[in-house]
Amino acid sequence: MSLLVVDRLCKSFGGVRAVDDVSFSLAPGELLAMIGPNGAGKTTCFNMINGQLAADSGRVLLHDADISRLPPREIWKRGVGRTFQIAATFASLTVVENVQMALISHAGRLYRMWSRAAAFEREKALALLAQVGMAEQADRPCGVLAYGDVKRVELAIALANEPKLLLMDEPTAGMAPKERNELMALTRKLVVERGIGVLFTEHSMDVVFGYADRLVVLARGKLIAQGDVDAIRNDPNVRAVYFGSGKTVERARA
Amino acid sequence: MSEPLLSVRGLEARYGAAQILFGLDLELNAGEVVALMGRNGAGKSTTMKSIMGLVDRRQGRITFRGRDISHARPHEIARAGLGYAPEDRRIFSDLTVMENLEVGRQPPRIGLDGAPMTPWTPDRLFALFPNLAEAGDRAAGRMSGGEQQMLTVARTLMGNPYAILLDEPSEGVAPIIVEQMADMILSLKKTGVAILLSEQNLPFAALVSDRVYVLEKGEIRYSGAMRALEQDEEARRLYLEV
């Protein structure tokens, strides 16, 4: 059974078709990369799956249930975690409080006004941070972290509600090659251990070729190809609109 | 050899309580392309912003064409002929492409050789960036990411700079656009503009640069010919963690 089905999704902005009849699906335990030139409609597509944008037409199904008219917070409650292109965390909370915030929400305790939030499931939050290698920095303000670390905190937040699906918009943007590989290796591990599905966009080819099970390619709002790494790598159409000759592409490293 | 076009000595910079740069030395000679490499947070962008006067708390001596610009304000530095194309593009999305170019326009200059420089005009730029020509009257915000990246560079060129600080042009753009960027840098180099290029993408930087500095935690850890770094696996592993 498919975890996520995107069915004929369309969205226009001021007459320009940003996403034009895009369909694909994602199975549990699969890492699916969405690639394409800038402005191809990747982020728009993401925002529709996540509920931030309403689609003009088409559906998004999660476990066969239509989620395309739900706001982001409802979609999160159904088990979809999200990381953003420009990492979004709570800068004035500490690292561990950021994760606790997600746990509080998951437990449905957002409206409690008397108990102390600092004590709420701190151990569980620390455990999540340990998974992404951020436990030592748990009590630092999130606003002072290095960018790569913020991205890892974001991942820990996204994991707090035991998601079935992770949406990661350029998860490794702004990271050094080594950090990229670490983060994606971690993601890969989570996918295997927990059987969650991951949909991510990416411009770093070593990440895409190194970690994706399958790829979908968008260009000018249309889905122009999908398949496994080798099929996409050799697709002349994709070469023409996206890869180019490959002379500036960083090679995947073992 | 004559003195460098741009020379930076003992540059230090801080944001709030955090010191980002620790006594940086680097130089850029007329007509050369120099890569400034290093991982994220190493201080590449801060170096460029400090040179441009966009970081308040900076120390050290920066000279451009022999003139001390350590305490100059950003617009004075730009008017001295040093251009800046920031990493996050920062085009004026509500303005048309032509208006973006207009904002960057500065009077023609005398070239480094003493002869009048051919000033950059929209027409001359459109030859270099064919995509922009079609977009002239469109709002810049409506263009694709790659086109916006090109516009950032074109806008800077309208100031007829002797040198450009080009901050991570390949970040977050498709490989095919990076390739176009490489071609563009090589054609710019032919016109005599010097470029300091901050990058994390080694194959791209290697394609266009003559020399390289590697930055780590706010200090220069390696400097030399690009060719040498490419062949020095040890240095690459050490400083770029590749």
Next chain:
Amino acid sequence: MSLSGILVQMLNGLASASTLFLLASGLSLIFGVTRIVNFAHGSLFMLGAYIAWSLTERMSGALGFWAAMGLSALAVGAIGAAIEMLLLRRIYRAPELFQLLATFALTLVVRDAVLGVWGSEDLLGPRAPGLSGSVEILGRRFPQYDLALIVIGPLVLALVWLLLRRTRWGALVRAATQDREMVGALGVNQSLLFTSVFALGAALAGLGGALQLPREPASAGLDLAAIGDAFVVVVVGGMGSLPGAFVAALLIAEIKALCIALGTWSLPWGGTISFPKFTLVAEFLVMAIVLVVRPWGLMGKPQAAVRTGAPPETPLAPADATTRIIGFATLGALAALPLIVGVGSYALVLSIDIFIGVLFAVSLHFVMGPGGMHSFGHAAYFGLGAYASGLLLKSAGLPMELALVMSILGGALGAFVFGWFCVRLSGVYFAMLTLAFGQIVWSVVFQWDEVTGGSNGVIGVWPAPWLAAKQTYYYLALACCVAGVLLLRRILFSPFGYALRATRDSVLRSDAIGIDVQRIQWIAFIVAGAVCGLAGGLFAFSKGSISPETISVGRSIDGLVMVLLGGVETLSGPIVGAAAFLFLQDSIARHIEYWRAMLGLLILVLVLAFPDGIVGAVRKRLGKGSQQT
């Protein structure tokens, strides 16, 4: 009323729209580039009127009159340039609220300067030579001068529009609107650009004020009236949109004209309805409706985040030992105060004012600091609390104790209704909508004589006999104040408090982890309204009366000053700020004639010297900024 009468009123509205547009276009232009909401813009308008008065006294004839108009605009433009160079230039990087505070301080200084130079009497302007007559329109007389104004408005719109769209200066201004730092890095002298924009905006306001002189006398109250109108027009039209400002000016002026034209109607079921009374409420109602339907105004766009580079707030830490000791010591001292100073002391009266002020400031801080919602109309909830108490005591005959409790409900109910609209907006628009609701409450109270007593207010609102003694009421106020402060503090450290700060830090992330941002903000708004209502109730019983004056926009601004004075980032900030503000106001106002100007200058000094507020500055000095590295 006849059709021709209505038509002439509408024409009259067109004339008003012109000066309104001149005023608002300058404000919009200045905001667009500098991102400063110039509170002093009404003062510039007022200066235009006064300067024009002085000039027309000396210059006669048609040529002299119009030259005087032009010169007034130039003079105000020059004053604007001076303000930009001496003050604003130093605070472009300061938090938005500080900029507002600084420009508000300017209004105080200008107000006293005007009183000092021109005196407190209204100054009647001359009629425009050559245009002093009237023309007949549909059998009614219509002033020629107003016809001239109807032409001037669109003319200025066209000129400014051409300047912005067809010149290099215009391209630079529009570029700076989006990213001023980048414009500088491209070789444009930002300082010069900003000064020129501010000067132009000021000159437009000055011209508006000057042109209004033949229709309306120059008076020292023009500034606040003008800034209120200007805010409404700019927000309804969309911040930064000139055509929007024009359309909005037309809309507002016409609706006001219509209200006047309709006059008083008798209702079929008895009683009368007086439309002219709605002029005050009407513009704010229009604004509220527009903002709810189109959150960025008629022709505006969502505001892009401004690059200020301000570091994020540091996480809240529970009070440490020192803070606790200081807190308990202060509380002990306050409990002992009546015993020390004696029962009839003025210190008790001032202290009660301070307790009420603290409660007011702390409730405002709750939404402003941790909530990130900059309320400019907090006086509304204070007023609703005060009037709820006063009216229930006097009209419904409720016992005083119950009436005081109802003040909490009054504030909460107001926040419940208004908050529902407000939390749909953010940033400047949120601030303006809260301001609008504040003004609506004020105008309703002011004009609904039958129920609220109109401008006389409600009198005879005294506490129950057992609370009547000053020192007893002192303890009541102290107890309410401490309870309110501790309650809000407790909430801030609860899951709800964390969620509130989360919504401030990142709406995107909050939404992505299941937090209903608007609902959290709404509830916080109601909690603050309740506490603020209690402050209002305490106020009414401490003074024995309540009047529209005490709940005007001035009180909202006082609240902002208190919070910013103490510092937004700390929980003790608003407490210290309220105490310091009220003490200063009390001691300055009693001894100095030009106390407003003094207060204004003091605020300016504070803003320039302590951008983090008093508590923030002390912390920094002690090296206690929790910036761990």
